[in-house]
Amino acid sequence: xxxxxLAAAACGGSDGPPSLSGTISYEDRAQQTNGRLxxxxxxxxxxxxxxxxxxxxxxAVLTTVxxxxxxxxxxxxxxxxxxxxxxxxxxxxxxxxSPERPIQVVRRDxxxxxVGGEAFTFKDGTDVDLLITDASGEAEAFNVFDMAVLxxxxxxxxxxxxxxxxxxxWERGSNDGTYYSGDATVHLLGAASDDDGYDDxxxxxxxxxxxxxxxxxxxxxxGGHDGSPTDPNLAxxxxxxxxWAMAIKDVPFYGDSNxxxxxxxNADTALTRAPQPAGDIGQDVGENLTTxxxxxxxxxxxxxxxxLAGDHLRVLNVQPMYLRTAAxxxxxEPGVDLVDFLDGFFVxxxxxxxxAVRQIVVTNHTFPYDFGGxxxxxx
Amino acid sequence: MxxxxxxxxxxxSLALVATDATAERRHRGKPSAPVSLTAKAxxxxxxxxxxxxxxxxxxxxxxxxxxxxxxxxxGATAARDARHLxxxxxxxxxxxxxxxxxxxxxxxxxxxxxxxxxxAPAAKPLPVTVRQINGVSVAEVRQ
Numbered sequence: 001x002x003x004x005x006l007a008a009a010a011c012g013g014s015d016g017p018p019s020l021s022g023t024i025s026y027e028d029r030a031q032q033t034n035g036r037l038x039x040x041x042x043x044x045x046x047x048x049x050x051x052x053x054x055x056x057x058x059x060a061v062l063t064t065v066x067x068x069x070x071x072x073x074x075x076x077x078x079x080x081x082x083x084x085x086x087x088x089x090x091x092x093x094x095x096x097x098s099p100e101r102p103i104q105v106v107r108r109d110x111x112x113x114x115v116g117g118e119a120f121t122f123k124d125g126t127d128v129d130l131l132i133t134d135a136s137g138e139a140e141a142f143n144v145f146d147m148a149v150l151x152x153x154x155x156x157x158x159x160x161x162x163x164x165x166x167x168x169x170w171e172r173g174s175n176d177g178t179y180y181s182g183d184a185t186v187h188l189l190g191a192a193s194d195d196d197g198y199d200d201x202x203x204x205x206x207x208x209x210x211x212x213x214x215x216x217x218x219x220x221x222x223g224g225h226d227g228s229p230t231d232p233n234l235a236x237x238x239x240x241x242x243x244w245a246m247a248i249k250d251v252p253f254y255g256d257s258n259x260x261x262x263x264x265x266n267a268d269t270a271l272t273r274a275p276q277p278a279g280d281i282g283q284d285v286g287e288n289l290t291t292x293x294x295x296x297x298x299x300x301x302x303x304x305x306x307x308l309a310g311d312h313l314r315v316l317n318v319q320p321m322y323l324r325t326a327a328x329x330x331x332x333e334p335g336v337d338l339v340d341f342l343d344g345f346f347v348x349x350x351x352x353x354x355x356a357v358r359q360i361v362v363t364n365h366t367f368p369y370d371f372g373g374x375x376x377x378x379x
Numbered sequence: 380m381x382x383x384x385x386x387x388x389x390x391x392s393l394a395l396v397a398t399d400a401t402a403e404r405r406h407r408g409k410p411s412a413p414v415s416l417t418a419k420a421x422x423x424x425x426x427x428x429x430x431x432x433x434x435x436x437x438x439x440x441x442x443x444x445x446x447x448x449x450x451x452x453x454g455a456t457a458a459r460d461a462r463h464l465x466x467x468x469x470x471x472x473x474x475x476x477x478x479x480x481x482x483x484x485x486x487x488x489x490x491x492x493x494x495x496x497x498x499a500p501a502a503k504p505l506p507v508t509v510r511q512i513n514g515v516s517v518a519e520v521r522q
Contacts, residue, residue, distance in 0.1 A: 035488075052512050064512055091510065093517045104515070111509060111518035118522070136522045137505060173502070179408040192477070193492040202409050209407045222405045226413035227485060228437045237407060256409065260445055260481025260490035263412070287410065 018083050018124040021074040024051060024067050024092050026132040026142035029198040035255035035262030037198050041134050045071030046142050048096045048103075048149050056087040056119045066096060087119040090130045094145040100156050102165035103148040105141045108174055113141035137172045140197025144170050144188060147203040150248050155215065158313050161320060164214045166207070170197050178202060180209035194258040201245040201254045208244030212237060216319025219335030229275050229284040232337035239290020239338075240319075243267070243298075247312040252295050267295040268304050277366035281339055282332030289365055290338050296360045297345065305364065308356035318344040329373055339369060346375030354378035412487035413437050415461075418446075418480040420468075420495040427468045427495045433482040434461035443483040470496045 024046040029037040047069045053062040063081050067073045077083045094105035094113040106112050115138045117130040132139050145168070152163040167185045169176065174190035181187060186206040188196045196202045212218040220237035229235075242254050242265075252268035265288070272288040294315055301309035322344030323336055332339045342361065346354075354371065358378065361369050371378035413436040421428050433444050435456050442453045446466040453462045470476060475497030481490040508519045 050512060052510075054510070059508070059510065061510060061512060089521075091512070091517070091519055093512055093515075095512075095515060095517070097513060097515075107518055109518070111516045112512075114510070114512075114517040114519040116508075116519045116521040133522060136520055138520055177406075177408065179406040182405045182407075193479070193490050196409070205409055206407070218407075220405075220407060222407050224408065224411055226411045226436055227487065228413055238410065241407070242410065254410070256487075258481070258488065258490035259479045259492055260488060263483070263486060263488045265410075265486065 016076065018077040019074055020053070020077075020122060020124075020126065020128060021072065022090075022128040022130070024049060024071045024073060024090075024130045024132070026146075027134045027139045028143055029134075031198070031200055031253075031255045031257070031264075033253060033255070033264050033266070035257055035264035037257045037262070043131060044143070044146065045069070046092060046132065047071055047146065048098075048101050049142065049145065050093040050095050050097070052091040052093070053084070054089050054091050054116065055084065056089055062088065066098070067092075083124070084122045087121050089119045090117040090128060091115070092117075092130055092132060092142070094141045096145075096149075099162060101149055101152050102163065103145060103152065103168070104166075105145045105148070105168045105170060107171045108169060108176065110169075113138055113170075115142075140172065140190070140195070141170055143198055143200070144168050144203055147200055148207060151204060151207045151211065151244075154248055154316075155211065159215065159316060159320060161215055166210055168203075168207075172197070178206060180206045180213075182213065184210060184214070186210060192259060196256070199255065199257055199262075200249065201242075202256050204245035204248050205241045205254070208241030209237065211244065212240060212319065215324065217323040217336050219337075225287050227286050227288055229286050232282055232285060232333040232339075233335040235285050235287045236290055236337040236341065238287040240294065240341075242287065242291045243294040243315075246291070246295060247298060247316060250312070252299065254291075267292045268299065271305075271364060273365055274367040277368060279368060280332065281368055281370060282337075283368075285338065285367065289367065293338065293361055293365055293367070294341075296364070297357065306356065306360045308353055308360065314349060315345070318348055322347055326374075331370070338367065339373075342369050343373030343375065346371075346373055346378070349375075351376050351378055410487070412482065412484050412489040413439065414442070414482045414484040414487075414489055415459075416480070416482045416489050416491060418478075418491050418493045420478070420493050423467070425467075427470055429466050429468055429478050429480065429493050429495065431464045431466075431480050431482075432461040433464075433484070434459050435484050437485075439485050441484075445479070445481040445483070447478045447480075468495045473497055475499060 025043040027041040028044040052064045155163045170188040172190045219233045255264040296306040298312040298315040418431045
């Protein structure tokens with residue numbers, strides 16, 4: 001019956017005030033390990049979105065609430081809010097104005113994405129749901145929003161920090177590119193040839209750059225990066241941001257779909273080595289080397305190629321606890337890179353895991369880190 | 380005096396260019412495939428064809444080019460050495476088609492869409508109603 005589903009719960013006459021409730025969800029396409037998107041559309045809860053009740057006749061905004069983490073909402077009609085007697089409809093907006101989730105997903109004209117459901121007449125105790133369909137061209141905006149919710153929740157709950165507001169620009173047909181522009185704004189492609197609206201890991205990668213800037217540090221010169229050995233500051237920034245996407249979803253996978261299918265990358269099974277094992281500590285490296293080292297430091301000990309029983313919080317915390325404020329050691333490339341991260345890791349973690357880190361960094365990835373940072377010298 | 384004005388103008392222009400360049404340099408994009416991919420449609424005596432050039436940005440073991448789902452694999456390719464592929468496209472008279480062209484290099488891929496034949500019909504934008512929600516402009520699309 002289209003987008004809005006009216007599910008009569010027929011449980012009116014409760015003891016509380018008259019109320020309207022329901023679930024807001026959006027259609028999502030799951031990422032597959034080869035980077036392609038599943039063809040099947042799966043409803044996902046639209047958590048933390050702004051939901052308004054709109055008078056159908058004059059467009060007046062009667063009230064506004066926020067959905068919970070299951071996409072549920074409840075509107076209670078308590079004075080001065082009165083029960084509507086005329087037809088109304090729901091409007092879900094891809095924004096949240098709370099301090100914990102200060103997120104907006106906007107069109108290129110900077111207006112927030114919104115989807116309105118079918119008109120209905122209010123009846124106390126009735127559930128009114130809204131499914132934001134792929135066919136509306138708006139479901140991807142709500143998926144982008146959900147990735148920002150995941151990231152902000154990680155900053156709040158896991159890192160115990162207050163996230164700063166972020167704006168994400170996505171629109172179907174947009175050829176603007178996918179990048180973080182350094183002004184708390186993420187730009188995402190919506191082009192027919194390459195649409196990133198359902199590419200969770202691409203969205204999270206760009207949000208990773210935002211968090212580098214706002215809770216950590218980046219000295220990246222920016223520019224292209226295709227996996228080739230490159231400037232250490234750029235390799236660090238890009239490798240960290242890909243790791244951010246993996247850590248937030250807790251899977252060592254990055255994928256990017258396009259009209260030809262797409263591509264995927266697994267940081268736990270891939271092995272990128274430094275080009276010069278006996279070379280300079282400031283040598284050019286590939287971004288994947290950074291991602292793989294970070295993943296190995298953060299994942300569990302069993303079932304992979306390293307023995308370190310890590311956790312992602314310990315890895316992520318190096319950004320706010322060390323890189324954000326520390327005076328970096330004057331070795332290798334000036335500006336923050338993998339060397340500075342490893343320095344910070346040992347400052348935060350102590351020297352108990354020197355052997356396991358040496359196996360990951362030097363033995364597996366042949367990166368000539370000197371293990372002599374401000375945290376002390378490893379034996 | 381005129382010289383001074385010119386100098387100030389030139390200096391201001393250079394400063395503007397430098398600012399733009401810095402901003403552009405700071406853009407942090409998504410991981411890309413190590414390949415430069417170009418594709419274009421050409422009319423031939425018997426119809427249409429798609430012409431593709433894919434040049435890896437570094438030496439790679441292989442380059443695979445897909446045109447409309449048909450894959451052609453090239454072997455080891457040096458940096459900036461373009462692989463060239465031409466594929467005919469069959470179309471009914473006055474018809475048009477979007478052809479997907481993909482280059483797969485070093486585990487990554489890049490795709491472009493080439494329009495062949497008649498132009499695509501212009502997409503009709505969905506009607507939008509702008510509402511103020513908590514002081515923010517929300518563009519509402521009705522389903």
